[in-house]
Amino acid sequence: MTRRFKIAAIAGDGIGKEVLPEGLKVLAAAAERFNLHLDFAHFPWASCDWYMQHGEMMPPDWKEQLSGMDAIYFGAVGWPALVPDHVSLWGSLLKFRREFDQYINLRPVRLFEGVPCPLAGRKPGDIDFFVVRENTEGEYTNLGGVMFPGTEREMVIQESVFTRHGTDRVLRYAFELANARRRRHLTVATKSNGIAISMPWWDGRADAIHADYPQVTVDKQHIDILTARFVLQPDRFDVVVASNLFGDILSDLGPACTGTIGLAPSGNLNPDRTFPSLFEPVHGSAPDIAGQGIANPIAMIWSGAMMLAFLAAGPNPDPRCGEAHDAIVAAIEEVLRTGPRTGDLGGTATTVEVGDAIAARVRG
Amino acid sequence: MTRRFKIAAIAGDGIGKEVLPEGLKVLAAAAERFNLHLDFAHFPWASCDWYMQHGEMMPPDWKEQLSGMDAIYFGAVGWPALVPDHVSLWGSLLKFRREFDQYINLRPVRLFEGVPCPLAGRKPGDIDFFVVRENTEGEYTNLGGVMFPGTEREMVIQESVFTRHGTDRVLRYAFELANARRRRHLTVATKSNGIAISMPWWDGRADAIHADYPQVTVDKQHIDILTARFVLQPDRFDVVVASNLFGDILSDLGPACTGTIGLAPSGNLNPDRTFPSLFEPVHGSAPDIAGQGIANPIAMIWSGAMMLAFLAAGPNPDPRCGEAHDAIVAAIEEVLRTGPRTGDLGGTATTVEVGDAIAARVRG
Numbered sequence: 001m002t003r004r005f006k007i008a009a010i011a012g013d014g015i016g017k018e019v020l021p022e023g024l025k026v027l028a029a030a031a032e033r034f035n036l037h038l039d040f041a042h043f044p045w046a047s048c049d050w051y052m053q054h055g056e057m058m059p060p061d062w063k064e065q066l067s068g069m070d071a072i073y074f075g076a077v078g079w080p081a082l083v084p085d086h087v088s089l090w091g092s093l094l095k096f097r098r099e100f101d102q103y104i105n106l107r108p109v110r111l112f113e114g115v116p117c118p119l120a121g122r123k124p125g126d127i128d129f130f131v132v133r134e135n136t137e138g139e140y141t142n143l144g145g146v147m148f149p150g151t152e153r154e155m156v157i158q159e160s161v162f163t164r165h166g167t168d169r170v171l172r173y174a175f176e177l178a179n180a181r182r183r184r185h186l187t188v189a190t191k192s193n194g195i196a197i198s199m200p201w202w203d204g205r206a207d208a209i210h211a212d213y214p215q216v217t218v219d220k221q222h223i224d225i226l227t228a229r230f231v232l233q234p235d236r237f238d239v240v241v242a243s244n245l246f247g248d249i250l251s252d253l254g255p256a257c258t259g260t261i262g263l264a265p266s267g268n269l270n271p272d273r274t275f276p277s278l279f280e281p282v283h284g285s286a287p288d289i290a291g292q293g294i295a296n297p298i299a300m301i302w303s304g305a306m307m308l309a310f311l312a313a314g315p316n317p318d319p320r321c322g323e324a325h326d327a328i329v330a331a332i333e334e335v336l337r338t339g340p341r342t343g344d345l346g347g348t349a350t351t352v353e354v355g356d357a358i359a360a361r362v363r364g
Numbered sequence: 365m366t367r368r369f370k371i372a373a374i375a376g377d378g379i380g381k382e383v384l385p386e387g388l389k390v391l392a393a394a395a396e397r398f399n400l401h402l403d404f405a406h407f408p409w410a411s412c413d414w415y416m417q418h419g420e421m422m423p424p425d426w427k428e429q430l431s432g433m434d435a436i437y438f439g440a441v442g443w444p445a446l447v448p449d450h451v452s453l454w455g456s457l458l459k460f461r462r463e464f465d466q467y468i469n470l471r472p473v474r475l476f477e478g479v480p481c482p483l484a485g486r487k488p489g490d491i492d493f494f495v496v497r498e499n500t501e502g503e504y505t506n507l508g509g510v511m512f513p514g515t516e517r518e519m520v521i522q523e524s525v526f527t528r529h530g531t532d533r534v535l536r537y538a539f540e541l542a543n544a545r546r547r548r549h550l551t552v553a554t555k556s557n558g559i560a561i562s563m564p565w566w567d568g569r570a571d572a573i574h575a576d577y578p579q580v581t582v583d584k585q586h587i588d589i590l591t592a593r594f595v596l597q598p599d600r601f602d603v604v605v606a607s608n609l610f611g612d613i614l615s616d617l618g619p620a621c622t623g624t625i626g627l628a629p630s631g632n633l634n635p636d637r638t639f640p641s642l643f644e645p646v647h648g649s650a651p652d653i654a655g656q657g658i659a660n661p662i663a664m665i666w667s668g669a670m671m672l673a674f675l676a677a678g679p680n681p682d683p684r685c686g687e688a689h690d691a692i693v694a695a696i697e698e699v700l701r702t703g704p705r706t707g708d709l710g711g712t713a714t715t716v717e718v719g720d721a722i723a724a725r726v727r728g
């Protein structure tokens with residue numbers, strides 16, 4: 001029996017407003033072709049525009065409004081000229097991640113045919129890995145404060161929080177992914193030589209979970225040299241698991257090594273499906289190019305495909321979601337090979353032209 | 365009048381023991397040619413060998429032993445198979461940085477002629493900038509602890525500490541460098557959208573110090589996209605200022621973008637000269653290649669040149685130190701162009717062969 005999926009569509013700010021419609025266009029094409037029932041509900045909040053009118057990023061009942069959804073399809077948020085970044089982000093995206101317990105941030109990194117690689121001599125196939133990022137705790141907190149404010153003695157404490165609950169589940173997810181669906185090699189990002197309390201502890205948790213997956217080889221690497229190896233030896237990575245901050249860094253750097261962060265998608269996953277998961281491009285709202293219609297919509301479109309794959313894997317799923325995922329990824333691959341291309345890929349196409357081209361190929 | 369400089373030589377662990385002698389060889393050649401008086405005192409501690417014998421990384425009176433020195437010339441420390449990294453590092457290098465108040469970690473990033481660049485199409489001149497890293501506080505602390513240890517409820521707090529004193533002085537140093545000796549463009553690494561207390565405050569301090577340097581243009585960038593831009597647009601950087609952790613990451617990633625971290629030098633500077641400054645390669649002890657005689661000694665040798673430049677700029681200096689610096693850098697440039705080269709640069713030369721070649725050119 002065919003299920004209806006209810007999906008919240010939230011554009012946010014900046015190029016979020018330009019890429020979301022392209023993502024929706026492609027999803028509509030996939031729905032038509034594969035006879036999926038995707039019901040979209042649009043929300044104007046989680047945006048700085050909303051903040052300017054209401055003094056907060058989201059209405060008080062945002063959680064009720066979204067709780068019944070199967071997924072959230074999200075553009076990008078942030079407009080620092082109007083609202084400081086920490087206010088806009090902590091008032092929206094970071095709330096979703098935390099209050100909907102989207103504890104896995106899954107970010108594929110892949111070099112496509114037809115995309116000029118900034119790393120000399122690398123070919124498609126050389127770069128193909130996943131960053132699994134912890135998404136609810138760690139270095140991203142608003143715990144701490146300022147002492148002696150406004151004086152010469154001023155000092156600030158910022159606290160990071162790592163729980164065994166939060167750490168073990170992301171490590172376990174990464175080991176599962178490496179073991180069941182990948183080449184059984186897991187890189188664990190750390191910085192236990194400099195960050196003296198949390199990171200040695202994190203290493204210890206990785207050892208503990210590793211005991212359950214003896215068939216997976218593990219390589220712990222300090223974040224400094226790990227970023228260097230993304231550039232020098234990107235072919236050695238399979239699955240990389242990292243804390244919130246380190247995963248944030250690696251999942252921008254990885255896509256940069258594949259040519260542009262304009263392609264990189266992400267799933268903010270609640271694998272237990274107690275709350276909706278959220279799918280969004282890795283890139284932000286990009287105020288520098290917003291409003292010009294030149295942003296690359298592929299990260300948004302690929303995020304839509306990831307959303308369908310996630311829905312396809314759930315309990316009582318619609319198997320056609322999986323086929324739709326594959327068709328969208330195939331269409332992205334083809335357009336990357338043949339064009340049209342946006343400026344970040346050396347082309348001159350508009351956001352809409354790239355969206356149209358992918359939608360046309362999905363339609364078949 | 366000719367001054368004698370007293371320099372502590374500390375090899376440490378792993379390839380530290382292999383590259384330090386090459387650095388000393390080149391400094392000896394420079395001393396001979398430019399008639400410098402460099403007195404070296406060798407110390408076997410700040411090494412994991414010492415730890416295995418004494419149960420601590422350094423003798424209790426290490427500070428007295430080193431305080432009269434003009435500088436410390438340091439190889440690398442850490443041997444995780446014997447001593448956990450946080451124990452070896454916090455017991456030696458991180459103590460020097462903090463107790464000798466070496467609050468600036470200065471790390472040049474430069475693409476040399478003859479070095480194959482991992483970034484497609486980049487030429488010498490395209491990559492030429494400095495990372496100025498805060499070196500005494502920030503994310504590197506041993507403040508915090510574990511709650512409910514060994515249970516399911518286990519959680520860890522790790523505190524970062526930023527003081528106005530520590531932050532302002534590194535920002536000011538970076539503005540001075542950008543203004544007086546560079547192209548007047550300063551990139552400030554931040555993560556104020558995710559790290560909600562310390563990083564917005566850090567941004568505010570950057571604005572405050574900027575007021576004194578209106579002629580310097582400032583670009584604040586979140587660390588995630590900043591790492592991406594190191595790969596995609598390395599030519600846009602001039603001086604980059606960053607917290608302890610972010611500076612650590614950027615100063616491994618930057619050199620990776622220039623071909624190898626085997627070249628990258630650093631100065632751990634106490635600009636006030638109240639304590640000795642420390643000069644060391646950016647790379648670590650590299651257990652994976654230690655003992656084979658194949659490590660690239662150039663980072664160590666270039667660090668020696670930086671040491672001479674620092675001594676040359678002090679009060680009552682010996683101007684020939686500056687000439688010796690230039691001669692060493694010229695010799696490095698020549699050897700990078702013509703070989704011999706170690707394996708990280710695609711060659712087959714040994715550590716000693718590269719050291720000999722540079723020393724011969726310094727001798728003239």
Ligand SMILES: CC(C)[C@H](C(=O)O)[C@@H](O)C(=O)O
Pocket residue numbers: 193194224442453612646648
């Ligand atoms: C060894 C380690 C503690 C050190 C650091 O993180 O500062 C090193 O990576 C460096 O960059 O000097």
Ligand SMILES: CC(C)[C@H](C(=O)O)[C@@H](O)C(=O)O
Pocket residue numbers: 078089248282284557558588
């Ligand atoms: C906008 C920002 C808070 C966010 C993050 O750091 O998580 C973004 O960079 C991302 O990677 O999703």
